[in-house]
Amino acid sequence: MYTGGCNIDKMADMDNLNPEIDERLATLRFICNNNRHLKLNVELCKKCENKNCLYFCPANVYKYENDTLDVEFENCLECGTCRICCPYNAIEWEYPKDSSGVEYRFG
Amino acid sequence: MENDKKIDAIIVGAGPSGIACALTIKRGGYNPVVIEKSSHIGVKNLFGGAVYLESIKELFPDTYKNFPYERIIKKHNYVIFNKDESLSVSYKKNDENTISIYRRNFDSRLADEAKKEGVCFAIDTLVVDLIIKDKKIIGVKTEYEEIYAPIVIVAEGFNSLLLNKAGLKEATEPKDAILGVREVIKLQSDEINKRFNLKDNEGAMYEFFGGLNKENEDVPLAMGFLYTFKNNVSIGVGVSMENLKNNKITPYEYLDRLKNNEFIKPLIEGGELLEYGAHSIPEGGYKKIPKLYHNGCMLVGDCANLVDSIHFEGTNLAIKSGILAGKTAVIALNKNDFSEKVLKNYKKELYKSFVIRDLKTYKSVIETLFKRRESVFSYYPKKIIEFFNIFTTPDNIPKKDKYRNFLFSFIKERKLKDLTADVISFVKCILEAVI
Ligand SMILES: Cc1cc2nc3c(=O)[nH]c(=O)nc-3n(C[C@H](O)[C@H](O)[C@H](O)COP(=O)(O)OP(=O)(O)OC[C@H]3O[C@@H](n4cnc5c(N)ncnc54)[C@H](O)[C@@H]3O)c2cc1C
Ligand code: SF4
Ligand code: SF4
Numbered sequence: 279m280y281t282g283g284c285n286i287d288k289m290a291d292m293d294n295l296n297p298e299i300d301e302r303l304a305t306l307r308f309i310c311n312n313n314r315h316l317k318l319n320v321e322l323c324k325k326c327e328n329k330n331c332l333y334f335c336p337a338n339v340y341k342y343e344n345d346t347l348d349v350e351f352e353n354c355l356e357c358g359t360c361r362i363c364c365p366y367n368a369i370e371w372e373y374p375k376d377s378s379g380v381e382y383r384f385g
Numbered sequence: 386m387e388n389d390k391k392i393d394a395i396i397v398g399a400g401p402s403g404i405a406c407a408l409t410i411k412r413g414g415y416n417p418v419v420i421e422k423s424s425h426i427g428v429k430n431l432f433g434g435a436v437y438l439e440s441i442k443e444l445f446p447d448t449y450k451n452f453p454y455e456r457i458i459k460k461h462n463y464v465i466f467n468k469d470e471s472l473s474v475s476y477k478k479n480d481e482n483t484i485s486i487y488r489r490n491f492d493s494r495l496a497d498e499a500k501k502e503g504v505c506f507a508i509d510t511l512v513v514d515l516i517i518k519d520k521k522i523i524g525v526k527t528e529y530e531e532i533y534a535p536i537v538i539v540a541e542g543f544n545s546l547l548l549n550k551a552g553l554k555e556a557t558e559p560k561d562a563i564l565g566v567r568e569v570i571k572l573q574s575d576e577i578n579k580r581f582n583l584k585d586n587e588g589a590m591y592e593f594f595g596g597l598n599k600e601n602e603d604v605p606l607a608m609g610f611l612y613t614f615k616n617n618v619s620i621g622v623g624v625s626m627e628n629l630k631n632n633k634i635t636p637y638e639y640l641d642r643l644k645n646n647e648f649i650k651p652l653i654e655g656g657e658l659l660e661y662g663a664h665s666i667p668e669g670g671y672k673k674i675p676k677l678y679h680n681g682c683m684l685v686g687d688c689a690n691l692v693d694s695i696h697f698e699g700t701n702l703a704i705k706s707g708i709l710a711g712k713t714a715v716i717a718l719n720k721n722d723f724s725e726k727v728l729k730n731y732k733k734e735l736y737k738s739f740v741i742r743d744l745k746t747y748k749s750v751i752e753t754l755f756k757r758r759e760s761v762f763s764y765y766p767k768k769i770i771e772f773f774n775i776f777t778t779p780d781n782i783p784k785k786d787k788y789r790n791f792l793f794s795f796i797k798e799r800k801l802k803d804l805t806a807d808v809i810s811f812v813k814c815i816l817e818a819v820i
Contacts, residue, residue, distance in 0.1 A: 295641065295654070297658060302661035306662065356544070358543070365630075376509075377508070379429070382662055384487050384489075385427065
């Protein structure tokens with residue numbers, strides 16, 4: 279199991295009450311694992327007009343760049359929203375293995 | 386996994402429900418094993434911040450006071466707001482039944498108590514499947530090996546992968562789920578005491594209604610919450626996934642709107658963001674409880690949808706369901722019969738307890754809140770605040786005229802169809818709650 283290298287422990291400044299999502303994610307600890315626990319069925323995504331996963335994910339994991347959907351699974355909070363909200367069931371969803379993924383200090 | 390002792394029961398998930406269940410089975414004289422995917426107990430879990438102590442007292446009548454609590458919640462506040470006005474009801478309680486705590490501390494303390502009594506935990510282990518043979522659940526498959534036991538208790542939380550995969554729970558629809566997004570903000574303890582008007586060790590909690598949509602936007606079914614810890618506050622919002630799915634507004638945008646409200650901003654201003662997070666909550670209520678028992682298997686806590694989402698209450702229901710399933714497991718182990726015939730006793734006991742009785746009380750509330758969300762979260766909050774504005778503003782217009790105009794404004798502003806629907810739904814909810 280690989281756990282080093284990417285435990286970010288940065289604290290964001292709150293003078294601004296609306297930090298960018300990246301600043302919020304930087305407050306979290308993620309144990310890394312290269313195993314993709316979220317997989318997309320891209321054929322279904324091509325049919326999807328609204329691509330609302332760009333909005334409903336609380337960690338901005340889904341990004342649409344150069345006509346393709348990019349899944350930054352390393353930032354996933356494992357909340358399951360995309361499992362429930364994707365209208366085409368296009369996401370093959372598993373929990374990360376090797377006790378990797380998000381960990382909270384103040385959960 | 387150490388295999389020297391025979392395993393009598395497997396519990397999947399070391400949340401409050403799973404630990405309470407394992408401890409109950411151990412106290413009944415059997416050997417349970419709790420399997421948990423995280424590297425330390427509790428670190429993957431997140432909630433608002435308050436635990437209602439009744440169920441903890443039932444488990445630990447002598448030691449419950451030694452739990453690593455942050456503050457004892459004495460002030461309960463309910464706030465209705467719109468863009469720049471708010472109305473709050475404050476209620477001071479003198480009992481010591483609600484406390485604030487972090488899940489990492491709460492879950493791991495529960496586990497430590499259970500370990501002291503001999504419960505075995507297998508952490509760092511993800512369960513990937515339930516093993517089913519001849520319509521009986523006979524064990525689990527982890528990421529490493531297969532483990533067998535006469536009884537399996539699923540305590541995996543609301544994101545129920547195992548139950549969905551095994552066909553023991555239907556896929557959740559967006560309208561039956563809420564996403565909670567939450568931030569922990571650091572503010573020194575003195576500052577918290579000052580801002581919330583608290584003495585040391587005393588805590589406050591808030592529930593917020595309304596004010597989260599901009600003009601011409603769909604009104605979301607969304608409620609805000611805030612809890613005080615020793616040096617930090619936790620502030621968050623729960624938004625119906627049906628709204629998240631359709632509204633093209635991110636969950637953290639809703640949270641920002643809450644934080645920037647004129648009433649809430651002064652409570653958290655100048656604080657430092659310590660941690661962001663998100664987790665889902667069942668919202669379907671009584672009508673969405675899945676079948677609670679199968680041959681060789683019972684469901685406890687959030688994976689059985691046992692959450693009172695009106696009050697953000699889940700840990701006490703989780704613990705109570707864990708205790709009751711544990712007691713039934715002991716009966717089954719005594720009889721050496723793990724069929725539905727014996728395990729249905731769990732359902733019977735749960736229906737007699739406060740868990741199902743409370744969920745039944747609010748049977749239609751969630752559905753109503755969703756259907757009438759424009760009324761509940763936008764129109765009536767606006768009207769209530771308007772009323773208090775009239776009530777408190779001195780000018781030269783006779784109050785009686787103002788009140789009369791206020792009453793007429795409902796008829797002017799609201800279609801008769803909407804008014805009737807509001808009244809019928811509210812009466813229905815109230816009747817269900819009292820009958
Ligand atoms: C935003 C939010 C705010 C809340 N606020 C409050 C509050 O203030 N007060 C309150 O009482 N309740 C609150 N709740 C509800 C409360 O958190 C839950 O009801 C409670 O945690 C349920 O306990 P549980 O044991 O059923 O499940 P969980 O606490 O979810 O525990 C499940 C455990 O199982 C583990 N697990 C899951 N799948 C597997 C697997 N396949 N293999 C191994 N391990 C697995 C998980 O890692 C986890 O440790 C809140 C919930 C949320 C999301
Ligand atoms: S919502 Fe689902 S189907 Fe649509 S783009 Fe996103 S993942 Fe693909
Ligand atoms: S589980 Fe939650 S955090 Fe992870 S990708 Fe899906 S919506 Fe985003």
